[in-house]
Amino acid sequence: MRSLVLIGHGSHLNSESAGAVYRYAELLRERGLFDEVVEGYWKEEPSLRQVLRTCRYTDVTVIPMFISEGYFTETVIPRELGLGHQGPVPPEGIARVLGGKTVRYTLPYGVHASMSDVILARAHEALPDANAQDTALVIIGHGTTRNENSNRVIHQNAERLRAAGLFAEVHALFLDEDPRLSTWTDVVRSPRVVMVPFFASEGWHTLETIPEDLGLTGEVTTFGAQTVYYSKPTGTHAMVADVVLNLAEGARGQSLQGGDVDAHHAQAWDTFMRLAQGGVRLGEAVITPQAGVFELRHMLDEGRGNAGLHTVVTPEGVRDVVREDEGGHHRPVHTLRNLPRGWRAVLSAEDLPRAVHYLYPAVVEESFACHTHALHTTPWATTARRQTGIYTKVQSATAEQVEAAARDVCSRCLKTRLWASQKLDSTVFDGVPGGIPCPEACTLLVAEVRERMSAKAGGGHHH
Ligand code: SF4
Missing domain, CATH: 3.40.50.1400 (Rossmann fold)
Structure with a gap:
């Protein structure tokens, strides 16, 4: 298994x-x-x-x-x-x-070595008759001084594709590091140039930074004797x-x-499923057994006719309806008290655990661990000490700053902050739907603490 x-x-x-x-x-x-x-x-x-x-x-x-x-x-x-x-x-x-x-x-x-095939596929989409006589391939990377390994993959792919002999020349050029993309006219000799951004997704860099840096006017742009064919990023290829x-x-x-x-996992879910068989409330939701299946909906939609609710029948359906609140705002923390209303899910006993997992990730496991006194909590100081990069500064946040951030963020959350010495005596396993432990500050709170510190320092940088 x-x-x-x-x-x-x-x-x-x-x-x-x-x-x-x-x-x-x-x-x-x-x-x-x-x-x-x-x-x-x-x-x-x-x-x-x-x-x-x-x-x-x-x-x-x-x-x-x-x-x-x-x-x-x-x-x-x-x-x-x-x-x-x-x-x-x-x-x-x-x-x-x-x-x-x-x-x-x-x-x-x-x-993975087969990413070279993805680069090749993107190049041929942009220029189907790319060849070893008159076509150069430029693989565009981001480049960063923070980690030398992050660009190694671009150089490796360039070497692999150079060795394959499918292009007259192959170059690896970077946005933020030498050799720079802006120097392409100095290094590329071929009249036709396919440029493939080695990026995970279409976004600011692929749609704005790179085209602006190069002066591209579209998928095909001619610069004197050279024509650039700009492909879509590698990361989004099927x-x-x-x-x-x-x-x-x-x-x-x-x-x-x-x-x-895993014995702990199995025990938590077996116990939860036994509760579900008699009907259970968890967070803002209610689960009701109905003729061999389970129905899940917002507690405040209890009593509403099914006809007025959007019905989903898979865990993925639940995942997608709970991803945003009713105003269409993203819900990075699912225990924030903004579960949307207006839907119901009808699920088999086999699918219910995955649906509950998407509704409230890790809540069953952590609540059961809390219920059985097996939940390890991590105080703020330990979480702060672990931070690196732009979050390192939260290490020097004062207790007041952390508390102020928690007042803003955690007051909107169902969870009880065990990491800040709050006590939680009862969970869903004792019949308390909102008794959900928070054993450790989440990244949303860490980001909020950082933002407050930046704002105070006059940085005003937005996370
Ligand atoms: S730190 Fe815990 S209580 Fe606060 S918002 Fe994050 S998950 Fe909720």
Whole structure:
């Protein structure tokens, strides 16, 4: 029995950000290589701190869904998962035993050798008759001085494609680092130039920074004797799904024995399902058994006729309706008291746990651990000490600053802050729907503390 975890960056602001990871997770679920596929995020839920707890099996493979190695794959994710590793990840990945689970952490999908095929596919879309006589290929990377590894993948792909001899010349150029993209006219000799941005998604860089830097007027732009053909980014190509599958298959091959059902996880969910069979309220939702299936809806929609509600019948349907509040705002923390109304979900007993997981990620596992006095809490000082990069400064936040941020953010949340010494005596397992523990400050709160400190320092930088 094996769990696969796909890790995405996620966003506190944008509900579209998690979409790509959801799609790959669905695809991998369909392929059935793993017994379950779970998503986890840096800035959404389940968070990197929670995600291993939500895995059903004791054999867990974690794939970072990032296009290159760098700060997130080498620092943030290993740290937040508690892998006890910092720095470059070896090609065979990292394996650790954590809380009774064997966790295997792989390289990000973007460094897989088959990404060269994706670059090639993008190049041929932009210029179908690209050839070794008159066409140059330029792979565009972001470039950063923060982590030298993050650009290695671009150079590796350039070398691989150069060796394949399909283009007259192949260059790796960067937005923020030498050799700069802006110098392309000095290095590229061929009359036709295909430029492929090695970026995870279409966004500010691919739509604005790069075209502006180059002076592009569209997909095809002529500069004197040279014509530039600008492709879509590599990360959004359909072939990336095969790259992820290859990586997952490789990782699956390393897990020879597989694992068992995690006893704590099974106990939490078995107990919860017994509650659900008699009807249970959790957070702002209510679950009612109905003729062999379960109905899930907002508590305030109780008594409303089904005809006036949008009905979903899958865990993914629940995931999509609870992602935004009624005003269309993203809900990075699902226990914020803004669960939208106006929907109902009809689910089998088999699907209910996944639907509840999407509704309130990690809440069943953490509430049960709290109920059985097995929940480990992490005080603010420890969370703050762990922060790096732009969040390092929260280490010097005063208790008043943290409390002020919590008054703003946590007062809108159902959870009880155990990390700030608040007490929680009863949970859903004692019949209290809103008794949900918060064992550790979430990234939304950390970001809020940072923002307040920046504003006070006159930086005014917005997270
Ligand atoms: S830190 Fe605050 S906002 Fe974040 S999950 Fe805990 S209680 Fe909710």
